[in-house]
């Protein structure tokens with residue numbers, strides 16, 4: 001399987017060659033040259049497989065440059081009941097992504113049972129094992145530099161902790177994350193993990209990452225890499241649970257299912273799009289945003305208008321607070337019939353901070369073929385949805401999942417099961433749970449008292465030179 005750039009001007013590469021890099025050299029994102037199709041016979045065979053075996057079947061279609069036995073061992077080690085053990089009481093951790101039925105035809109697919117209690121573990125844990133494998137084989141090392149406001153950074157650290165040849169330098173805004181999130185990240189004892197709290201906002205952290213990465217000499221000398229949401233391997237790993245959720249919510253492969261996906265950078269739902277292109281019988285892909293509704297606006301109007309940072313609000317579903325959606329280019333590449341010149345033209349506008357408008361183009365007319373519908377949710381909607389789900393079903397959901405459920409209910413059709421992706425556990429967003437329910441969220445027993453563990457974090461000013469010096473002294 002070869003990978004192409006959405007901007008059509010980069011050489012095709014194999015999976016392992018795009019694994020460690022970020023953008024393609026032409027500024028585009030990598031995608032498979034064609035989506036592998038899944039036959040009816042394969043769907044029948046896959047229906048009863050345990051998660052790790054299903055993951056291998058899906059991933060071996062995309063990863064053809066790792067020997068089958070090695071890939072099997074990587075996947076088997078990634079998707080274990082031990083790693084995904086933080087599930088609700090009464091659920092079987094061996095399911096990895098258990099399905100909870102709220103009422104007939106309405107389900108939650110639990111994707112947040114990994115070590116950081118958010119769905120990013122589903123992909124990041126595989127990425128950690130893939131990185132270690134490829135670096136070992138090539139005799140190379142990598143120093144991952146990132147900025148986080150919460151979920152991504154902790155998922156990356158838990159995926160990379162203790163891995164050979166990998167160090168992680170993670171910037172976070174000092175004092176801006178929840179106490180639980182700080183405890184999760186800063187209490188990691190592993191010698192290859194470095195937490196840097198910057199006396200500034202998240203955007204300043206991101207600017208430092210950009211400044212360091214734009215210094216080509218420093219980047220090369222210190223082998224700086226990233227694990228951001230445009231990484232294709234993350235999208236590939238996420239395809240698997242759409243299959244798993246489909247099988248759990250149906251009895252035969254003649255049925256259709258819709259998925260509701262709380263969305264930010266379009267990574268999660270992009271995996272759903274790929275699963276649908278592979279032939280999984282998905283009826284609707286329901287994209288849910290919070291008040292930062294740049295994607296909802298596109299799917300309703302055909303206008304993609306990335307927001308200025310000042311226009312982006314801080315909400316109670318903070319992992320969806322985006323000004324533009326970094327994976328969206330992948331979907332648009334398919335929408336414009338994979339014409340890299342068209343994507344170049346559209347993103348020349350986006351990269352200048354401007355918008356594009358597909359109204360009146362033949363591409364917008366194709367949108368229904370892809371099954372996308374969308375909606376948005378507000379803080380008041382989240383509170384109401386969390387409350388209703390608790391009162392009606394006795395199930396506590398987090399704020400992001402509430403956005404997905406709210407919009408999923410609006411887009412539900414008779415006779416078509418709606419599977420809402422649960423992207424985080426409520427304990428990560430305790431303040432809003434208290435506001436909605438007047439009680440403390442549940443937390444996995446093992447995570448009782450993590451706020452009291454010793455923490456390792458370097459507090460620094462927003463100064464790229466100081467961050468470079470910190471990294472240089474440790475690589």
Ligand SMILES: *Cc1c(COP(=O)(O)O)cnc(C)c1O
Pocket residue numbers: 118119120151152229262263264265266267268269319320400423424
């Ligand atoms: C990252 C994240 C999202 C958004 O996912 P995308 O792939 O960026 O669309 C939603 N919910 C939670 C809890 C997240 O951490």
